[in-house]
Every structure is written in C-alpha cells, then in structure tokens.
Amino acid sequence: MPISHAELITLTCPACGTSHTADIWLIVAPDERPDLVEQIRNGTLHTATCPQCGQTRTLDAPLLIFRPTAEPPILFAPAQQTSTEQDQQHAAELIGILRQRLGAAWNDAWLGQGLTVVPRQILPLALADDPAAALQELAVQMQQALAELRRRDPEAFARLEAEAQQAMAALLAADQTPDEAPASAATTDAPALIQALDAFLNARTWIDSYRQVQAHPELLSDEALALLEQRIAAARTVGNSRAVAFFEEHLSLLRRCREVGIPRAFAAKMLPPETLAQAEAAGLTPAQAIEAAAQAMDIGSGVDVPSRFRNDLQQAKEAEQRYRRTGDRAALDAAAAAWQRVLDDPAFARSQERFQLAAMNDAGVIFLQRYWSVGHIADLNRAIELWQRAVELTPPDSPDRPARLNNLGTGLRARYARSGRLEDLDAAIAAWQQALDATPPDSPARLPRPPRSAEQPGDRAARPLCPQRAAGGA
Template structure:
C-alpha cells in the first residue's frame, strides 16, 4: 500500500471576514513527487492560503514548511516562518524532520536530516523544483565555473563554445535564476552597464533554449572567428 508522505495540519481558525470558524487544510510537509499540485501552489506562493468556506475571504497563514524531493541532489528543503526567531526556526525544523521521519517510516534515512537546505520563503517559489546547490552559496561550483566562462570571455565565439561545452548547466533553470538575481542585484546598485551585459547574456541563453545554439549566436558573430561582444548586427 502506498504511503502518504505529505502531511497537512488543520488549525482551528476564525475568519477575519465573517467571523465563522473553520479548519483549513495547510500542508507543513510536502512530498514533491507525490503531490506536484502542492509544488505548483508553492510556486504560485499560495500553499499556506485558505479560502473561508462561508464568505470566500482569503487568509494567509504563517507556517513552516518542509519539502521532500526524493532522488534529487538536495532532497530536503526547509522554509521557516518569515517572522520566526532563530530558536523557533530550529525548533520547527526539528519538528518537521521528526514528522517526515514518521511519514516515511522504514524509508527514512538519517542522512536526510544532515542534508537540509534552508531557503527563505520569498525565495522558495523559484527554487522548489531546481537544484539549489548550483546557485550562489551552494556546494556545487560547476554552474559558477561555467557561468564565468560564458560571461567573462571576450568574443561571442568563445561564449558559444562555453554554451556547447556546458549546455546542461548554462541552459538550465538554475542558470536563469543566477542571471536574474545578478540583474536585480546590479540594478539595485545602479550598475547600468552590468545590467545591460547580464540582460544580453540572459537573452542569449533563452534564445539557445528556444531556437538552438547555432541560431542564437548567428546574429552575434561577424564571420571573423573572434567577434567582440560589443559588436552587433545592424
């Protein structure tokens, strides 16, 4: 018999709109393989929202969350309550790991408790179904190395060679996240030239995914074999 790993709670609630009591279903443990619908709710940032069955008012609840991703390089994500203090964060993590252990039963592996990736709630929607170890601060430097080759070379031919050599990394959703975050950070710091450079490189990678590598670079090279990145058709 299949084991249900995802775990909901039903906190007694009084609607802020009509005052009627109800008990919404709010998951604190999500098995991403078992419940892709809940993963989508995480991506939509509505997992811990509930609609009052009496008047339709939507309420948001501050609850911790553990996402279990069997088979992934980072199998457990922990997203604490944004307003929780450090002691509460640690306590909630221990409680949710204990709950996951009970839910998994004989499938539990103690190594899961030692390999928990903590992600703040505002970052969770974009990383819930990617490998966070490839992102800034992660333990796997392979994307960072590939991105350095792609960004810091002097010609578009070298950039194309970097993409072809590291296609799986540079055309991944993780690479998209790295560049989007870089654009946001440089924009906040008023570095307009860096924003333009990162935006251009992000557009190249998107074109590579949509049209293929050869087509994406066709309009960026001048036939010399060493086209400076500042060169543009037209």
C-alpha cells in the same frame, strides 16, 4: 502512508466572522503532490479562503520539502515571524514526522551535511526544474523593473540605489570582525564601537546586555544608534523580518536608556511591572532591583570554576555566540565539543558539585540546540540524560531545580514530537508540574529568567549562562 503532511486548523474569518477549517501543509513531497509544488511556486500554499465571503489571507507556517533523489534531498523553509530557535524546533518536529511516515525507508545520510534552510522568498527558485535558469530569468526581470523605475521615477530609483548601497555596507560590516573594519570608518573609534555593539547584541541574557551598556556608554551615542539603524535597513532589504525585529528591539532599548537612564530602562525591560513597583515601594533604586533579581537567579553564586576548565568553557561560549550570530553549524559543533571535553575530563567528577550541575545543565542546552539544527536523535538523548542527572542531584529545595526541570520537560517534549511515545509526553508534563510546584508564587525565580532555561526557544530570557560566566567570570 502518504509522505506529504497537513494539519487541519480552525480559523475565524477577520472579515465576516465565519469559523472554518483549513489544511495547512507542513511537509510536501513533490513527486507525490506536484499540485502542491505549483502552489508553492505561485505563493498560495499557505493561503486560506473563507467559504462564506471569499476573504483570503496568508498564514505564517514552516514547510519541509522532501525530494529523495535531489540534492539536497530535504529543504526547510522557516516561518517568517519566528526566532531562530523556534525555527530549529519546528524543523526537528517536522523531521520527526517525516521519519515516522517513511519508517524503514528513512536514510540518515539525507541529513549527513545538516539540514538545508531556504528562505521562503527564494523557495520557488530552489524547486525550479533548472534553478540556475530561473535565477537568471529573475535577475533579468529585476533589471527590467529597475530600468523602468529609473525612467519613470529617477528620484525613487536614486533613493533605492542609495539604500541598497547602505544595506550592502552594513551587511559587510556585520560579517567582519572589529579588526577587519574598513579604514574608511567614520571615526578612529569605529572598530571599538562595532565591537561593543556586537557584544551588546550577542549577549545571552538581558543581565549581560545591561552590564555591557554600563561598561560602554558609547553605545548610547548617535553613531551607535546609526549603526543599528543601518543593520535594520540591511535586514529589511533582504526580507529578514526576524533580524529586523531583533535589531529594532535593541535599538528601542538603547533609545529608552538615553531617555530615562540605563538602570531604569533595563529594569522596565527585565522585571514585571508589579515586581518593579514592589521594589520601588521597598526603597530600592532600579539598579538595586536589577542586582537583586540577578542575585536571585544566579546559579553560579559562590561556585568555584576550576582553572582546568576555563579555556574549554571560554571556547564553548565564544563558539555559541558565533553560531547565534552566523548560524554556522561548525560553531555549534565546536561548542558541543568543548562542553563534551569538560564532561569527559576525569577531574570533572571531583569538582564542586554545584559546578558539575550547572555544567550538565548548560551542556544540555547546547546539545538540544544542535538537535534542533541537525536533527540527530543522539544529541537530544544526550541533553535529556544530562538534565535527568542534574535533576537527580539537585536538592529538592534548591532554587536551581525548577529551571532544570523546565529544561528536562522541554527535552522530553521534543522527543515525544520525534517518536510519538506517550511516555515522553507524560514525563514532560510531570517535569513541568514539578517545576511549577517547586517555585513559590512570590519567588524571584518567577521573574524572567536570564540564566538557564531552554523552555521557550527564541525567548531571550530563556538563554542559558555557562557556569564560568555564572560564577562571575574566569
């Protein structure tokens, strides 16, 4: 069986309307298909051409490179218009296909240090026979181009140089903790403002973001918006379209808060228009509508988080936030380890059942994230086991049951993508159907669900809350 893998898709030409098919290569083994490597180098691997009019367009798709004798042996280049969680899911699914094609020849050691992610823009460098020489040649070409720009258009060169300096400063600031902020900050309050801004950006739900802006009105200041604009410029400079979209979404929300007020801006962000209209018709203010939605979707209401677990839960929360901010796999390992300590503690089985169920659900989300990041089947199986147990113990009429069924369906679907076992796909469909059947059409649970669903990787409304935060903090 060939190792390289393509999927046949049907396209409609935007120029002439002709329907045609195209092979989209998702896995490439250079030793097997050197012609595809050449297409990667010249940027045409994912280019589709209309057979009728010759119109070409580039499709946005992920790519896995398999080179068993190279170091690292597996490279993953994400699609360019996807979220980090979607990239993780794509990588896990492509790794699953590669495992199937290799069969007994698969070696777990290839992912022993995790999966190496390479931005699409520099993938040709990574595949060069001499990457160092290729990088040096590229640097020389860039220097020549900049010198030509400086000679031909000094003003444009000056603008580019200023933007590059600003982008570098923003990137450095993004990597620093508030205590490491430079002494030359614009005001003495800059470190505190950066800390508040980072907390706003790293909030795992829109409810948490809302609380952060309420607590820190300085996030609506000109200085805060300027900091966000710097991060957008930095992300554009390095070609990170996902980061650009993420920062722009938050900047737009803060600007809207300045225009119409914090509650109204967040209510429009979090609630469907028809729900917001119903709330207003019932005489609820935007702030009251947000609180009603939060209470309807808060699994932790009334849950007593034992003090014994609070330190581990705090560590898990902070480690997950660090992973989301930096992509550091060690942070993801730390989050998983903290959750595992909670689950393994002898006192866990004696704790309040609602806390146990919330903990099992949210721990499963972390193990699924690590599976998407690293590809170890043990993490996926662990997530599924936790969700199965949580579903078994959740009462049929519990408002938490649909979200847990959603998560279980997501895990089973991921395992089907890995193994090809139809039993997993059937079970995933059944779980999703049960989740839908358990949710009344007019239930608040059909609102965008900030707490605990892993159903849509990359959708912020699907990020989980740890039981500690759901219980109102500890």
